[in-house]
Amino acid sequence: MNGPHDMGGMHGMGPIPIEADESVFHSQWEAKVFAMSFATFCNYFPVDETRHASERMPPGDYLTSSYYERWLYALELLITEHNLVTPEEIEQRIAKLSQEEY
Amino acid sequence: MPHSHHSESDIALRVRAIESLLAEKGIIDPATLDAIIDAYEHRIGPHNGARIVAKAWVSYDYKQRLLADGTSAIAELGLTGFSSEHMVVVENTPQVHNLVVCTLCSCYPWAILGLPPTWYKSFAYRSRAVIEPRKVLQEFGLDIPDEVEIRVWDSNADLRYLVLPERPSGTEDMSEEALADLVTRNAMIGTAKVYPPRSPSTITA
Amino acid sequence: MAIETSNECMSVAQAEILLQSGVNCRGVTNAPPKFQVGDMVKAKVMHPVTYTRLPRYVRGKVGTIAKVHGVYVFPDTIGQRLDTKPQYVYNVRFAAQDIWGPDASPKDFLHIDLFDDHLDTV
The missing domain is CATH 3.90.330.10 (Nitrile hydratase alpha /Thiocyanate hydrolase gamma)
Known part of the structure; x- marks a missing residue:
């Protein structure tokens, strides 16, 4: 698909963001998104299906998201499309966990 | 579907919700997640x-x-x-x-x-x-x-x-x-x- | 020929195997490679709405086969859970000026891995 992911040769992306002494993950949620995705590779989704899922992110969102936000989008898209979890279950669980925090 | 521009805490909450659902349904094993994270943080x-x-x-x-x-x-x-x-x-x-x-x-x-x-x-x-x-x-x-x-x-x-x-x-x-x-x-x-x-x-x- | 998955929860042991052995992407076909090292090829002009590993910036451009990598399964169809469609992969060398025009350095080259289904003869 002719999506924003196909960005070879695009202009205007600015300087290369070089971080010194970068950690592998920048937060706990990044590590969890990575590990959950990895744990679904092959057993649930061919890796190329997960790559394609991140490309299906709406272009405006794709271009304003971080790497692991796109992984999260792909994971959520695939688990809901394959009826492993419903979008309602996710929203309800977010509400429940949110209440428990306060 | 998640949208970008969410705060870090919103995203973290969303990830915890998905993790708890997937674990509850037996789709992922929390011990497997720990092993994967450990491998990439410490071994590879x-x-x-x-x-x-x-x-x-x-x-x-x-x-x-x-x-x-x-x-x-x-x-x-x-x-x-x-x-x-x-x-x-x-x-x-x-x-x-x-x-x-x-x-x-x-x-x-x-x-x-x-x-x-x-x-x-x-x-x-x-x-x-x-x-x-x-x-x-x-x-x-x-x-x-x-x-x-x-x-x-x-x-x-x-x-x-x-x-x-x-x-x-x-x-x-x-x-x-x-x-x-x-x-x-x-x-x-x-x-x-x-x-x-x-x-x-x-x-x- | 839809690709089915096991839909089983990955155990720690399975994760270790996947980490250490990965996924073998090699495939088998009886067909000979369509191209040999040194052949000129043209990246297809195509705009599928589905998954493809053929970037837009090389579509329609002419390059030279630099290496024949052998037979691999085809991501473009696997990404849609269709056939694995094994076919040859080639490393194709493009002059940067042929892709970007005269502003590019004459000493810059792009090397990109393309499948039989991405390539036309010149």
């Missing part, structure tokens, strides 16, 4: 690639095997793994400088170099490395002379690329282990050179 990283490079520097025969069939030569050291199953090693020389990118996503030899740094995954690197590699390399402090050929490897298929940097001069007496300590991640992607000990370098990542 550029030290693996550095071993390959150092061995190629000290053994002419190994270097020939590595350049002819990266997959087999890397397997000799037991360093294959996920996202490094099919490897191609490209050699930097005084005439040729190699640079690796993945414009479509961020394909990278995970088992050899660990998970990629933020800059490798950035839109800036993915978009610019193929159209203005010399300017990109200048941002890393590398000025490639006009007469040197630049080869940009866009790793869009299932093959993964490793750059074999030039061995710095003045390292003739160093052991394989000591040489491996000189080899940086960026040198194996092609955005740095390897410097002899105590030589100044602008990029140390």
Whole structure:
């Protein structure tokens, strides 16, 4: 698909963001998104299906998201499309966990 | 579906919700997640690639095997793994400088170099490395002379690329282990050179 | 020929195997490679709305086969859970000026891995 992911040769992306002494993950949620995705590779989704899922992110969102936000989008898209979890279950669980925090 | 522009805490909450649902339904095992995170945080990283490079520097025969069939030569050291199953090693020389990118996503030899740094995954690197590699390399402090050929490897298929940097001069007496300590991640992607000990370098990542 | 998955929860042991062995992407076909090292090829002009590993910037451009990598399964169809469609992969070398025009350095080259289904003869 002719999506924003196909960005070879695009202009205007600015300087290369070089971080010194970068950690592998920048937060706990990044590590969890990575590990959950990895744990679904092959057993649930061919890796190329997960790559394609991140490309299906709406272009405006794709271009304003971080790497692991796109992984999260792909994971959520695939688990809901394959009826492993419903979008309602996710929203309800977010509400429940949110209440428990306060 | 999640949308971007969410705060870090919103995203973290969303991730915890999905994790708890997937665990509850028996789709993921929390112990497996811990093992995966531990592997990439503590076991897998550029030290693996550095071993390959150092061995190629000290053994002419190994270097020939590595350049002819990266997959087999890397397997000799037991360093294959996920996202490094099919490897191609490209050699930097005084005439040729190699640079690796993945414009479509961020394909990278995970088992050899660990998970990629933020800059490798950035839109800036993915978009610019193929159209203005010399300017990109200048941002890393590398000025490639006009007469040197630049080869940009866009790793869009299932093959993964490793750059074999030039061995710095003045390292003739160093052991394989000591040489491996000189080899940086960026040198194996092609955005740095390897410097002899105590030589100044602008990029140390 | 839809690709089915096991849909089983990945155990720690399975994760270790996947980390250490990865996924073998090699395939088998009886067909000989369509191209040999040195052949000129043209990246297809195509704009599928589905998954493809053929970037836009090389579509319609002419390059040279630098290496025949052998037979691999085809991501473009696997990404849609269709056939694995094994076919040859080639490393194709493009002059940067042929892709980006005269502003590019004459000493810059792009090397990209393309499948039989991505390539036309010139």
